[in-house]
Amino acid sequence: MTDSKTTPRNTTTRRRDGTLRSCLVEAGITILQKKGTDGLSLRECAALAGVSHAAPGYHFKNLTGLYTAISARGYELFAAAMEARRNEARDSAPKARLLATCEGYLDFAAEHRELFLFMFSGQEIDSGNTHFEAASTRAYEILRETCAPFVHADADPEEIELLVWSLIHGYTHLAMVNKKRQGSISTALPMLPDLLKHLDLNTQNKDPNQA
Amino acid sequence: MTDSKTTPRNTTTRRRDGTLRSCLVEAGITILQKKGTDGLSLRECAALAGVSHAAPGYHFKNLTGLYTAISARGYELFAAAMEARRNEARDSAPKARLLATCEGYLDFAAEHRELFLFMFSGQEIDSGNTHFEAASTRAYEILRETCAPFVHADADPEEIELLVWSLIHGYTHLAMVNKKRQGSISTALPMLPDLLKHLDLNTQNKDPNQA
DNA sequence: CTCCGTAACTTGACACTGTCAAGATACCGT
DNA sequence: ACGGTATCTTGACAGTGTCAAGTTACGGAG
Numbered sequence: 263m264t265d266s267k268t269t270p271r272n273t274t275t276r277r278r279d280g281t282l283r284s285c286l287v288e289a290g291i292t293i294l295q296k297k298g299t300d301g302l303s304l305r306e307c308a309a310l311a312g313v314s315h316a317a318p319g320y321h322f323k324n325l326t327g328l329y330t331a332i333s334a335r336g337y338e339l340f341a342a343a344m345e346a347r348r349n350e351a352r353d354s355a356p357k358a359r360l361l362a363t364c365e366g367y368l369d370f371a372a373e374h375r376e377l378f379l380f381m382f383s384g385q386e387i388d389s390g391n392t393h394f395e396a397a398s399t400r401a402y403e404i405l406r407e408t409c410a411p412f413v414h415a416d417a418d419p420e421e422i423e424l425l426v427w428s429l430i431h432g433y434t435h436l437a438m439v440n441k442k443r444q445g446s447i448s449t450a451l452p453m454l455p456d457l458l459k460h461l462d463l464n465t466q467n468k469d470p471n472q473a
Numbered sequence: 474m475t476d477s478k479t480t481p482r483n484t485t486t487r488r489r490d491g492t493l494r495s496c497l498v499e500a501g502i503t504i505l506q507k508k509g510t511d512g513l514s515l516r517e518c519a520a521l522a523g524v525s526h527a528a529p530g531y532h533f534k535n536l537t538g539l540y541t542a543i544s545a546r547g548y549e550l551f552a553a554a555m556e557a558r559r560n561e562a563r564d565s566a567p568k569a570r571l572l573a574t575c576e577g578y579l580d581f582a583a584e585h586r587e588l589f590l591f592m593f594s595g596q597e598i599d600s601g602n603t604h605f606e607a608a609s610t611r612a613y614e615i616l617r618e619t620c621a622p623f624v625h626a627d628a629d630p631e632e633i634e635l636l637v638w639s640l641i642h643g644y645t646h647l648a649m650v651n652k653k654r655q656g657s658i659s660t661a662l663p664m665l666p667d668l669l670k671h672l673d674l675n676t677q678n679k680d681p682n683q684a
Numbered sequence: 685c686t687c688c689g690t691a692a693c694t695t696g697a698c699a700c701t702g703t704c705a706a707g708a709t710a711c712c713g714t
Numbered sequence: 715a716c717g718g719t720a721t722c723t724t725g726a727c728a729g730t731g732t733c734a735a736g737t738t739a740c741g742g743a744g
Contacts, residue, residue: 298597299594299595299596375595376595382646382650383510383590383594383595384509384510384587384590386509386511421668424644424647424668425640425671427647428639428641428644428668429636429639429640429643430643431643431646431647432638432639432640432641432642432644432646433635433639433643435593435642435643435646436635436639436642438595439593439594453635457635457639460636460672460673460674461671461672461673462671462672463671
């Protein structure tokens with residue numbers, strides 16, 4: 263956010279380092295947060311980045327390309343938010359770490375409501391895109407690691423993962439959809455422990471850890 | 474003029490009964506299902522209903538109005554799907570009725586994937602609209618009734634409702650978002666009982682330990 | 685039966701959007 | 715110094731939401 267309406271860069275300089283690409287993604291996220299999904303467009307991203315209206319079409323082939331790049335960036339922020347919370351509880355019990363990860367889940371959604379909704383809106387994206395694939399896989403890995411202590415020896419990890427993921431995602435998503443007011447996070451976060459306690463999660467035979 | 478391929482109605486008849494309004498909503502749902510949210514527009518609805526491009530603007534003031542009407546209709550279908558499943562298990566135990574209701578939840582999403590995603594996309598709607606309010610409240614009531622047997626005497630009903638709703642919504646929503654292939658329902662439905670069994674739902678006595 | 689008010693549209697216009705084709709330009713290697 | 719190419723810009727077109735103004739036909743008043 264340098265100058266008045268746009269970023270007044272020398273019209274004569276072309277960048278060979280992919281700066282504009284990430285600038286456009288960042289602009290897209292800004293627009294998303296400020297004006298919602300409806301306000302997001304290739305031309306607005308271009309305007310906010312201070313380039314011509316067709317410039318985004320060069321880096322991302324089309325709208326789907328921009329959406330894919332924004333989602334990929336979203337998953338990076340998503341993973342970072344969960345890791346930040348989890349690292350705070352690094353040496354705690356598995357259940358405390360699970361709670362922390364879920365709090366990170368909520369953190370991200372609350373801080374980037376429109377981006378979160380956009381990522382899970384079912385919008386068409388280039389599912390083959392490697393950057394997107396890596397970022398989303400990484401986010402899922404965090405969940406998987408946090409669930410691992412609760413998976414019994416002969417059980418399928420996916421069942422526990424799906425259970426936890428469904429609960430935290432549903433809880434978060436409903437909170438973001440149902441309340442226009444961002445303040446919902448202030449009530450949603452403290453209620454998390456009360457929700458999770460209803461799950462019958464036990465660490466495997468090794469440590470019959472309580473609570 | 475109106476001899477277009479769609480609904481060839483007499484150009485000379487104007488309807489005073491609100492037929493066109495519901496026709497436009499139905500057209501919108503059809504477009505949603507066929508071409509996704511991106512393909513949904515006021516002008517396409519008008520074309521599919523065989524009227525001029527600005528006709529929808531008269532009944533729904535703007536896009537938000539159309540979205541609200543479509544969502545309201547969606548909640549009617551939503552409630553109907555849950556009731557259909559629950560009525561099949563009318564005389565069963567509370568847990569069986571809960572499972573049935575959740576199956577109805579999945580039924581609706583699988584049968585109207587794009588509509589379901591649209592309803593929970595966070596799109597701006599006229600939240601004051603009475604029709605929408607009634608329809609969405611009705612759908613929530615079904616969930617509430619199904620959860621009632623599991624609410625202890627001195628407990629807040631919302632906690633159990635939020636628990637169940639979050640789980641089934643998250644499970645369904647993730648299934649719809651993550652898989653483009655509609656076939657996901659064939660695997661999602663049979664896994665429902667395995668998910669629900671992880672919840673510590675008891676009908677009467679307070680028992681902090683798992684069942 | 686006529687006539688008129690108004691509900692239910694239609695027509696036309698404007699600003700905005702995505703997307704493509706073609707042009708311009710500055711940096712790089714040679 | 716020079717040509718090639720990556721990186722944009724300019725221009726155009728079809729499609730969109732939305733508003734203003736026009737048109738028509740039905741219901742009721744007389």
